[in-house]
Amino acid sequence: MFEATGGVGNAFVVTTNNRGMSSDEWVELATNKIVSVSDTAPMPIREQAMAFREQIKYVLAFYFKKVAKSERTTIAAKLRAEGLGHIADKIEDI
Amino acid sequence: MPITQAMCTSFKSELMQALHNFTTSTGNAFKIALYTSSATLDATTTAYSATNEVTGSGYAAGGNTLTNVTPTTSGTTAYTDFADTTWSTATITARGALIYNSTNSDRSVVVLDFGSDKTSTAGDFTIQFPVADAATAIIRIA
Numbered sequence: 001m002f003e004a005t006g007g008v009g010n011a012f013v014v015t016t017n018n019r020g021m022s023s024d025e026w027v028e029l030a031t032n033k034i035v036s037v038s039d040t041a042p043m044p045i046r047e048q049a050m051a052f053r054e055q056i057k058y059v060l061a062f063y064f065k066k067v068a069k070s071e072r073t074t075i076a077a078k079l080r081a082e083g084l085g086h087i088a089d090k091i092e093d094i
Numbered sequence: 095m096p097i098t099q100a101m102c103t104s105f106k107s108e109l110m111q112a113l114h115n116f117t118t119s120t121g122n123a124f125k126i127a128l129y130t131s132s133a134t135l136d137a138t139t140t141a142y143s144a145t146n147e148v149t150g151s152g153y154a155a156g157g158n159t160l161t162n163v164t165p166t167t168s169g170t171t172a173y174t175d176f177a178d179t180t181w182s183t184a185t186i187t188a189r190g191a192l193i194y195n196s197t198n199s200d201r202s203v204v205v206l207d208f209g210s211d212k213t214s215t216a217g218d219f220t221i222q223f224p225v226a227d228a229a230t231a232i233i234r235i236a
Contacts, residue, residue, distance in 0.1 A: 016217030
């Protein structure tokens, strides 16, 4: 007899109120996908993985914030081109 | 419990009948629908139903279409994954979800239990699937 077992992983839900997800929240999700370490891994490996995870988070946070800022700059530029400078100012202040 | 996380039994049978294809781009279309805590979903669920499905702004009946990740193996375990999905500017509350094959008669695949009600108000409702490996992937066959 050959027997197979099916498994279902646990999904993680993130919600926000009256805003989209922040770059820091996206960084957390991205880091979860890039670096994971088993609870049962030996401590030196866990420590190395956690240190690497922090490095990855730092790099992602830096560039995700740049992306968000660039998006706002692009949107503001388009709004100013349409004569909506007051809205553009508010968007750049976010 | 009304929503019990499980791989649907009908899905296991349908795999043996080649009724599901998770291949990226060329596979079937899979969707994820959200449900309230009033829903009854478990291993016996055989197909998508709109009964007790979430309603609210930013959410359309049937849920979001998922992006498949071609199945792979590690050791003796086969697994597949999906790209994370987000409902934007959504005002909804969900307790669980059903992943189903919208190409193939909306046949159910797996039921997800979020553990508690999750609510977004005029915001993002994001589902992140677990790390795709033999121990944690969203759908695994060992």
